[in-house]
Amino acid sequence: MQFTKIITAHIDEIKTAIGAENVFIDEESLNSYSHDETEDLKYYPEIVVKPADAASVSALLKICNTHHIPVTPRGGGTGLSGAALPIYGGVLLSMERFKAILDIDVENLQATVEPGVITEEFMNAVAEKGLLYPVDPSSKGSCFIGGNVAHCSGGPRVVKYGTIREYILNLEVVLPTGEIIWTGANTLKYASGYNLTQLMIGSEGTLGVVTKIVTKLIPKSSHSVLMLASFKENEQACAAVSAIFRAGITPSALEFMERKGVEWVIQFDDIKFDLKDDVNAFLMIEFDGDDLDDIFKNCEKANIVLEQFECTEVLFADSAQQKEDLWRMRRTMAESVKSNSVYKEEDTVVPRAALPQLINGIKEIGSRYGFESVCYGHAGDGNLHVNIIKAGMSDEDWKNKLKDGIVEIFTLTAALGGTISGEHGIGLVQKEFMPIKYSELNLNLMRGIKSVFDPSGILNPGKIF
Amino acid sequence: MQFTKIITAHIDEIKTAIGAENVFIDEESLNSYSHDETEDLKYYPEIVVKPADAASVSALLKICNTHHIPVTPRGGGTGLSGAALPIYGGVLLSMERFKAILDIDVENLQATVEPGVITEEFMNAVAEKGLLYPVDPSSKGSCFIGGNVAHCSGGPRVVKYGTIREYILNLEVVLPTGEIIWTGANTLKYASGYNLTQLMIGSEGTLGVVTKIVTKLIPKSSHSVLMLASFKENEQACAAVSAIFRAGITPSALEFMERKGVEWVIQFDDIKFDLKDDVNAFLMIEFDGDDLDDIFKNCEKANIVLEQFECTEVLFADSAQQKEDLWRMRRTMAESVKSNSVYKEEDTVVPRAALPQLINGIKEIGSRYGFESVCYGHAGDGNLHVNIIKAGMSDEDWKNKLKDGIVEIFTLTAALGGTISGEHGIGLVQKEFMPIKYSELNLNLMRGIKSVFDPSGILNPGKIF
Numbered sequence: 007m008q009f010t011k012i013i014t015a016h017i018d019e020i021k022t023a024i025g026a027e028n029v030f031i032d033e034e035s036l037n038s039y040s041h042d043e044t045e046d047l048k049y050y051p052e053i054v055v056k057p058a059d060a061a062s063v064s065a066l067l068k069i070c071n072t073h074h075i076p077v078t079p080r081g082g083g084t085g086l087s088g089a090a091l092p093i094y095g096g097v098l099l100s101m102e103r104f105k106a107i108l109d110i111d112v113e114n115l116q117a118t119v120e121p122g123v124i125t126e127e128f129m130n131a132v133a134e135k136g137l138l139y140p141v142d143p144s145s146k147g148s149c150f151i152g153g154n155v156a157h158c159s160g161g162p163r164v165v166k167y168g169t170i171r172e173y174i175l176n177l178e179v180v181l182p183t184g185e186i187i188w189t190g191a192n193t194l195k196y197a198s199g200y201n202l203t204q205l206m207i208g209s210e211g212t213l214g215v216v217t218k219i220v221t222k223l224i225p226k227s228s229h230s231v232l233m234l235a236s237f238k239e240n241e242q243a244c245a246a247v248s249a250i251f252r253a254g255i256t257p258s259a260l261e262f263m264e265r266k267g268v269e270w271v272i273q274f275d276d277i278k279f280d281l282k283d284d285v286n287a288f289l290m291i292e293f294d295g296d297d298l299d300d301i302f303k304n305c306e307k308a309n310i311v312l313e314q315f316e317c318t319e320v321l322f323a324d325s326a327q328q329k330e331d332l333w334r335m336r337r338t339m340a341e342s343v344k345s346n347s348v349y350k351e352e353d354t355v356v357p358r359a360a361l362p363q364l365i366n367g368i369k370e371i372g373s374r375y376g377f378e379s380v381c382y383g384h385a386g387d388g389n390l391h392v393n394i395i396k397a398g399m400s401d402e403d404w405k406n407k408l409k410d411g412i413v414e415i416f417t418l419t420a421a422l423g424g425t426i427s428g429e430h431g432i433g434l435v436q437k438e439f440m441p442i443k444y445s446e447l448n449l450n451l452m453r454g455i456k457s458v459f460d461p462s463g464i465l466n467p468g469k470i471f
Numbered sequence: 472m473q474f475t476k477i478i479t480a481h482i483d484e485i486k487t488a489i490g491a492e493n494v495f496i497d498e499e500s501l502n503s504y505s506h507d508e509t510e511d512l513k514y515y516p517e518i519v520v521k522p523a524d525a526a527s528v529s530a531l532l533k534i535c536n537t538h539h540i541p542v543t544p545r546g547g548g549t550g551l552s553g554a555a556l557p558i559y560g561g562v563l564l565s566m567e568r569f570k571a572i573l574d575i576d577v578e579n580l581q582a583t584v585e586p587g588v589i590t591e592e593f594m595n596a597v598a599e600k601g602l603l604y605p606v607d608p609s610s611k612g613s614c615f616i617g618g619n620v621a622h623c624s625g626g627p628r629v630v631k632y633g634t635i636r637e638y639i640l641n642l643e644v645v646l647p648t649g650e651i652i653w654t655g656a657n658t659l660k661y662a663s664g665y666n667l668t669q670l671m672i673g674s675e676g677t678l679g680v681v682t683k684i685v686t687k688l689i690p691k692s693s694h695s696v697l698m699l700a701s702f703k704e705n706e707q708a709c710a711a712v713s714a715i716f717r718a719g720i721t722p723s724a725l726e727f728m729e730r731k732g733v734e735w736v737i738q739f740d741d742i743k744f745d746l747k748d749d750v751n752a753f754l755m756i757e758f759d760g761d762d763l764d765d766i767f768k769n770c771e772k773a774n775i776v777l778e779q780f781e782c783t784e785v786l787f788a789d790s791a792q793q794k795e796d797l798w799r800m801r802r803t804m805a806e807s808v809k810s811n812s813v814y815k816e817e818d819t820v821v822p823r824a825a826l827p828q829l830i831n832g833i834k835e836i837g838s839r840y841g842f843e844s845v846c847y848g849h850a851g852d853g854n855l856h857v858n859i860i861k862a863g864m865s866d867e868d869w870k871n872k873l874k875d876g877i878v879e880i881f882t883l884t885a886a887l888g889g890t891i892s893g894e895h896g897i898g899l900v901q902k903e904f905m906p907i908k909y910s911e912l913n914l915n916l917m918r919g920i921k922s923v924f925d926p927s928g929i930l931n932p933g934k935i936f
Binding site for chain 1: 576577578579580581601622623624625629630633634636637646650652653654655656657658659660661662663664665666667669670672673674678689690713716717719720721761762765768818820821822823824825849852853854885888889890891892893894895896897901905908909910912913914916917919920922923924935936
């Protein structure tokens, strides 16, 4: 793709339109917006802008559309697929000043927020009113809700409460041509033409820039209990997952962790945890509700299922501290792995009963290619994050052969009815693998939709397809 | 729009491609596929085809695309927006032979079905395995699951279990140009590019013809209790709705019915019901779960809320017969109204705390225009079906003035944050009202998407926009 390089006249035009104080061209700014959490990739923008309202975003996009300057929107910069990397330079549009929680409407159980609100801050604000916004990715302490919308982000509670698709009711969006629309209505149901709200969710900032978000909220449960079940083998832990649901119980979280992930968290963090020699895999199983007796009944039912899968031990965490320690172990796993080794993260998702085949397949592929892997994730959704570890692999093999291994992992994922990303998105680093699962017809439909929203192709170019 | 009239050569070509036994041109066929459940509209197709597999649909669409012949897909013919009416003649594509439940996968809690399966038959088939497919529109005994996907159909259980969007995981679709794609993956989460599955849901057969549907299933609760609460005034009943959710309880159904609707059901059907003089509105409130004690606890909590809204009486139905009688009352309401009067149905939906304003506004508008109305619907979702009754309105006013009244109703709906259809769709009869809620920009995006999927515009032309 060919774009216009930014010159002083463009910068002046942008400064005039959105205020000079919102435009940055210093080296530090360009550097700090050149990367996100995706591996070690770095792409420098030509300028960084930080507008604070939709009108400024609109003015900016009109200028860039006229001059054919690429614009890359960015949320909290916690993305794992490189969707926020300005690979063609141009304008980096940081949404960090869209920080307002505009309304928490307890009558309707809805909220209106700006996209730069940190997910956990939003969750805390609604929790103060006894309400729950249940979409809490591991990065909730630093990611933005706008980035969550862009990537169809998940987290552990999806398994009970549904994906972000159930919680996003309506979006204010600035189109790449600068017009501003609301995508839908502030309603729980919508059958009024093509659902543009749903189309925006997961579109990774390629169709428009979200400037306001209307969410659904639900009542917050007053109690939860977290179980940590230990297993001798990955396969048994993974097989227990679908059995739990077949027993008629729905946990509010059901997470899988491999031993090596726990080992590395213990090294990385100051978490105390007695890791037994014969344990190779864990399930974290949470039940929530308003009645502790009911919760314990569900725990008992889960226990009966676990016994059938060579579960060696079940710990119960019911104090706030115990629960927080276990959740911290799970949440810091990605960071721990990253701190230990060069790695590459894949975000496989399959129908949940296929998890044992998936994890066995990943290990077998790894043994052929010479890489190790640490797997963990939202097993209740069939979603396994595969951290591929360089370990003993030579630099040359890592550079040249690893890709074939990843192709094999995704080919297996697709063959099991799954897809190549459950909640991290495609962005830059997964797009070469899209044809493993999706036909050229599918990709052409996506490209066509992109052209409808962004005829000049200026918004987040080079992502997804 | 200009289309090619079908001539004998086209019919022969279609017969050769998909089998002469699947092509009908007799008067009776043309007549019986000329209408659906939308008012008294009639549009005759030139031919009716009833293929039974995706390859035949593909062959048909290729022929029609080449010759520029319009194709109108049709499910069970229960639609209320006229989306299945062949307004430009051409081919009526009945999906009635796509009747197979291909797989009920109890390991993964998923099923694969063809679009011509009657919704209730599918629900019964999964219930036999202890599972629930909770999307049950009032027409569940005759509508097709494919039509439900096309219209983003709802029903009473959406309020607890989520919309059909949460249950449709993947679709096999024949594009208007004849190519066949799968839209996504058989997974609970998907972040792999634009979500074509979600885009198909609610697209009313304008983007492609669905030929296979992969659904999510959930465990079926073993118990339910249904309460019928009586109120002196509509407004009080409607105001109680949002208060119930604010009390932290989530019913598995929460339906509103106006007195007149119940009166007409009693006349139409043989239901025995003691309708008290001072009662003008009802809420049907259902709780389900696996533990009857829990259910009764929720009923008690609901009762406490109801007392604050001048609720005059609460009946409890816990026998299967009592529950079925009450549900039949609710389900036959549309038919009862239709049998009593010329009517027009609107499908308003607003944030649920706005229901009192909505119903008061509808009555006030009616009094100015001289029409009566019977309102009922899925109040828990903020979704009110407004049956506008001709009553004393003159034929001339019904023909010429009613539209202004409907414009006022939808203008109010939009002003309250709502939209003009929650679950019936836009189809033919609501499209003129779309600009009340959606800007020309929104409609142009929809038209653009339509062109990407259907460059020749042959599939269900003249619907939505």
